[in-house]
């Protein structure tokens with residue numbers, strides 16, 4: 131016990147707790163040392179995961195896989211206070227951030243320093259909200275667990291029903307993200323490949339997940355870490371990325387197209403920030419795997435994308451065939467770019483529903499109602515318009531939970547419809 135405790139303390143996690151004001155951007159590296167001490171299989175499995183990545187990269191020298199891999203995500207909200215019980219809306223915004231950042235559809239690509247833009251990548255990795263739970267039942271991709279634990283740390287208590295948290299779903303099918311109150315100013319941590327199944331996933335502080343205000347308009351996100359990039363960074367670790375400075379002085383992150391840099395950057399440095407003789411362009415402080423402010427992070431490189439693809443084609447390849455998102459959509463907020471409003475009322479309903487849709491532009495619209503088994507039970511198409519208001523009879527449908535989906539071009543949006 132003492133040995134373990136000592137090993138954990140020596141990692142520096144405690145440094146942050148001495149000063150409650152300080153921020154610990156990420157504890158993945160420290161957590162990794164903790165796993166080395168506590169999990170007898172971790173070191174070996176970690177090495178094997180790295181070897182598998184190297185082998186895959188050797189056999190796929192073109193780096194771009196050309197195939198999009200979509201990862202089903204479940205978010206476990208573990209809360210002690212009502213504020214920690216973040217809204218569905220905030221949860222989904224967190225997944226939207228992942229989709230934008232990993233596809234380089236983030237709105238701040240223009241802030242990437244010009245010298246780094248040629249290295250920027252669409253990683254060809256996407257995230258979908260789980261719509262099928264491990265038992266095959268419909269889910270909104272969110273679990274909610276009330277806890278008496280006022281704050282969690284990196285001891286993984288949040289990951290088990292027995293320790294005040296929530297046991298994760300099958301890691302071979304889902305990326306588990308726990309959102310909770312992390313103490314010691316910690317924003318998040320992740321398991322790299324090689325960790326045990328029961329600990330596998332990403333943990334994020336509730337003030338750092340997502341990028342929008344709560345349903346009632348309360349904005350609980352904590353600047354300058356209020357753009358959801360904690361999850362972007364931690365999922366990078368989960369997919370076998372290292373910190374861009376390689377966690378040592380001018381260290382290596384095992385990626386060729388990221389510059390060697392001395393250490394982590396905070397805030398947002400001025401270009402060029404030269405260290406480790408990495409001129410003329412200097413540190414890639416815009417990289418998601420640095421420690422810069424959320425508003426300063428905006429790029430994964432082609433090499434990082436390839437390394438994550440390699441992980442998804444080796445250690446984490448079972449996710450490629452997961453059915454966790456069947457019937458699901460990739461991203462909710464992305465869709466809102468063109469579907470600016472989608473409402474149904476009443477809901478719950480029994481006879482008729484009034485459907486209203488507003489688009490950013492004029493386009494064709496179709497509506498679908500899908501039952502809990504994924505079967506389409508209603509479909510209607512409309513010619514080009516910008517606003518739709520239609521009254522639909524649902525009296526022929528059995529009572530139960532349905533999804534109503536509006537499609538406009540490649541965009542779609544889904545709402546739950548209860549018929550009784």
Ligand SMILES: [Zn+2]
Nearest residue numbers: 156158363373
């Ligand atoms: Zn990190």
